[in-house]
Amino acid sequence: MGIGVTKFISKSAVRDKISTEYPNPGSDVDAELQVEHVSYEHSLLGQAFDYLIRFWLESQHGEVHDPHADRLDRDWTHALGYTRSHFTPDWEPLSESASEEREIRNAALERAEKKREQFRKTGMNANDAIDAALVYSGLDLNVGFEEGTITANSFEGDVVTELQELFHLFREQDALLGDSVILSPDFGERSFILEGHGDFIVDLTLVDVKATEDPSFKPGYWRQLLAYYILNDVHRELVAAEVDSSSADTPYPDITTVGVYFARFGELQTIDIQDYLQPWEEYERFRAWFVDRAIEENHDARRNYDPYREVLTEPYDFEDQTTLFDF
Template identity: 25%
Template structure:
């Protein structure tokens, strides 16, 4: 179970409310890229991949990790049918080829977009979903949705000559909460991507990005120097092309950070221990 599950425990939620002041963000405005289907979760994960692909193009120095979809394929191998595994394997190989070609040609095409949709389906297996028999079927409206989301990305929001880490984990700290991987770190900013219908900062989304920050303080950030400091947290509202930035120093009493980290790590260890006991 991932960080989001850990953050749902009542005592954890309450402690976050006590320690961290959530800024108010709610704008009544129409999205620049409205949903084209009701496949909200699928599109959200697929766009995470698509935007990270784009960021790798914009920032050749970016450090990336294995796709979570690759672990999904292993789940299918263990529990699914041989046919589904073969389809998933082919989709993964094709996705790698399409990704490599994209970085070489710098041209985004429908094949890349279809690949990220299949990667999203494979990643869903890691989150507990089953790979469906129609796994390879692609809804063309989903393709159009992703095109629309990518078209409104402001490259200047995500381009730097400095540090870029794509889909980073947090060392052993990630394991404490059953898995945690952020979307992107750019310089001193840790960013989470949200492909949601409303431009509003929900408490659960705020807590999630704060949780990543705490994990980074405990376990570091994969692919980033150990002395690298996160000073800002961001949430990218993809349907609005809006990158909302929060200064870490404005969110809590920094003198309490040692106590917060001690509590968080100890509570996470309790959680991890209970998960191993029940499994």
């Protein structure tokens, strides 16, 4: 596994190339801040909110694609000893003698799995979904219900309140729903070119979620969206050329729109990316440069890149263009 999107687009040569060819077209948020970040456990909150987004999208779409379903449905032996589940909480492994704690973990996960499945079917009872999301986050097990109300125990009470508010805002966004959804798209896992995983794709729109209190559509957000768009485009090109059919099961669409959902403002800012990237011939040449540069960064001598270059770079004279400057 080589360099990923985040590190790649942070490199000065890549950052400058994108800024020159395709400056940030994103618009800042217009809405007022709706949900302040008041809890201390930012990582817990972010991971739990990611699960809640997933739960909601699963419940609202008849056609759901998950490129990671098989891998996520893996043995939790390191955490539980005998339980399997679709989700993988980030818990410390248990010792062989920790039977009591193993039972506690197992009971919590069984509860969370039932609540997640019920929410997926009905889309009702957000508190159940929040309880499950906190358990799946794996940072604490003392989450449950007491007389119908979530008890946070070792969680700060404002963590649950914050999740409730963020989730409520997300569920109000009709623009984030469609006929089909791809969860955590990996764009055919082009890790040998550039590894990248987005948040979700609804119909023809790629969405990245930001839980920042800053209303600015930062250049880094745009570079990330553009990189994801290119990886999606690369995957489609390779599948169409029958170069790589091993990961063609997920029907990655011809994306027309990319956007950032600012979770604390309840606002989705979008870009008509296909219109912005015109003329298309210039974009394809830029894509060839992007792919060539990514291959340089992730080059693996054991892999034959010729079939991929034939489709993606050779028509545009981008192949082995490394210079002394690149070092």
